[in-house]
Amino acid sequence: MFKSVREVQSAISSGSSVLEILEHYLTRIQNHQHLNAFLEVFEESARRDALRVQEKISKGTAGKLAGVVLGIKDNLCYQGHTVTASSQILENFTSLYTATSVQRLLAEDAIIIGRLNCDEFAMGSSNETSAYGPVLNYLNPDFVPGGSSGGSAVAVQAGLCTVALGSDTGGSVRQPASWTGTIGLKPTYGRISRYGLIAYASSFDQVGVFSSDLDDAWLLYSIMAGKDPLDATSSSQPVSQSTDIPTHLRFGIIKDYMELPGLDAEVKSAFNGAVQKLREKGHAIKEFNFPYLDFVVPVYYVLSTAEASSNLARFDGIHFGKRAENAEGIDETYVNSRTEGFGLEVKRRIVTGTFVLSNEQYEAYYAKGQKVRRLLYQATKDMFKEVDCILLPTTPSSAFKIGDVKDPIQMYLQDIFTVHANLTGNPAMNIPLSQSSNGMPFGIQLMTDHFEEALLFHASRTVNDARD
Numbered sequence: 001m002f003k004s005v006r007e008v009q010s011a012i013s014s015g016s017s018v019l020e021i022l023e024h025y026l027t028r029i030q031n032h033q034h035l036n037a038f039l040e041v042f043e044e045s046a047r048r049d050a051l052r053v054q055e056k057i058s059k060g061t062a063g064k065l066a067g068v069v070l071g072i073k074d075n076l077c078y079q080g081h082t083v084t085a086s087s088q089i090l091e092n093f094t095s096l097y098t099a100t101s102v103q104r105l106l107a108e109d110a111i112i113i114g115r116l117n118c119d120e121f122a123m124g125s126s127n128e129t130s131a132y133g134p135v136l137n138y139l140n141p142d143f144v145p146g147g148s149s150g151g152s153a154v155a156v157q158a159g160l161c162t163v164a165l166g167s168d169t170g171g172s173v174r175q176p177a178s179w180t181g182t183i184g185l186k187p188t189y190g191r192i193s194r195y196g197l198i199a200y201a202s203s204f205d206q207v208g209v210f211s212s213d214l215d216d217a218w219l220l221y222s223i224m225a226g227k228d229p230l231d232a233t234s235s236s237q238p239v240s241q242s243t244d245i246p247t248h249l250r251f252g253i254i255k256d257y258m259e260l261p262g263l264d265a266e267v268k269s270a271f272n273g274a275v276q277k278l279r280e281k282g283h284a285i286k287e288f289n290f291p292y293l294d295f296v297v298p299v300y301y302v303l304s305t306a307e308a309s310s311n312l313a314r315f316d317g318i319h320f321g322k323r324a325e326n327a328e329g330i331d332e333t334y335v336n337s338r339t340e341g342f343g344l345e346v347k348r349r350i351v352t353g354t355f356v357l358s359n360e361q362y363e364a365y366y367a368k369g370q371k372v373r374r375l376l377y378q379a380t381k382d383m384f385k386e387v388d389c390i391l392l393p394t395t396p397s398s399a400f401k402i403g404d405v406k407d408p409i410q411m412y413l414q415d416i417f418t419v420h421a422n423l424t425g426n427p428a429m430n431i432p433l434s435q436s437s438n439g440m441p442f443g444i445q446l447m448t449d450h451f452e453e454a455l456l457f458h459a460s461r462t463v464n465d466a467r468d
């Protein structure tokens, strides 16, 4: 089983063909269909690409990702291929262009093996809202893998592709990474182009990476990062490299987060153990008060649903995908297409978002939410004046069983540690930490100042090494 770019490329150097590597993954996908990670395998185009990349290898013109097999979340466009955001409303919709993130990986000769299941329109924390059924956790199929990028997480966890792309609006890369024991990176907002990523909440959305190896996450990140004229919110700041990084780091811990009543005892003790190891290695640990914990989840859900209600207005049965049959007139076509096409959770968010944006409620919810967001941004900036990296749990616990969390508020609280970085735009990542007594994994989350991804990776290596 190939678990990293290095393993794939060393197999190629020892004589394996790109097609053999691809076939290895195709067989594994075939043998793990019950996980429901892939919504579609792009067998034909992947085989064609494998031959093309092989030729480039023999000519010595192959890119950095030659032989690497990539899965993409079903909300990233890949020209000529279906993309549905795991929703019935986009059933049979074909991408008209390729997302910039995907395009940049293709340009380095990655092979795209298929599209990965996720929560419908990336709304969810367990991959149970997909119109195409839940994804099962590879370690134990009774458990969820987390969401919304559950298919991407499981594809990497189960070795069904070398690396995968997801998207992270409120934790959808880091949270499933925590629950599948994989690495999950959410870069700084604006660091990777959102062009071709189906929008959920545009001021939060970022493309992210899943891998089993830190070097791979960095490699994909550094290929995708950077200005894109097709996304006005992409940053033109140069992509940071690992220079001038001190040997001893200053880590910050948010006391209020660690005192959260819902934080599982095993997660807390593993987290504290990791902090202790860092202390012993001579890294500085500073504790912060951050009295905003009660606000992060409500503010995230006010603002993200507002943006979602606006973004999803385009799915009206006329422009895209599914159109209701037997509807009379334009109004009925809109209503019936949306009623039939969207699932329950998506409808709940559209209604909530429309409410918080309504004339009567706007000031009390949306405008207030924006003010709190600004406060969180400033308070976080202030912490980074004193530390290099903030450590926090990724998830309050390890994964739950499929069907166990029915209350939407309970589900939203799964994101309590991840939404912070989306509200403030900071880069953050999950690396595996430990496992609960039931054998299910969980991770630790690292967050750095804006555009400090090089430092984020350095800190991740430091935490990893201190643990061993």
Ligand code: GLN
Pocket (backbone or CB within 6 Å): 122, 123, 124, 125, 147, 148, 167, 168, 169, 170, 171, 172, 173, 200, 304, 415
């Ligand atoms: N679970 C969060 C939500 O449902 C985050 C989703 C995401 O990051 N796409 O909104």
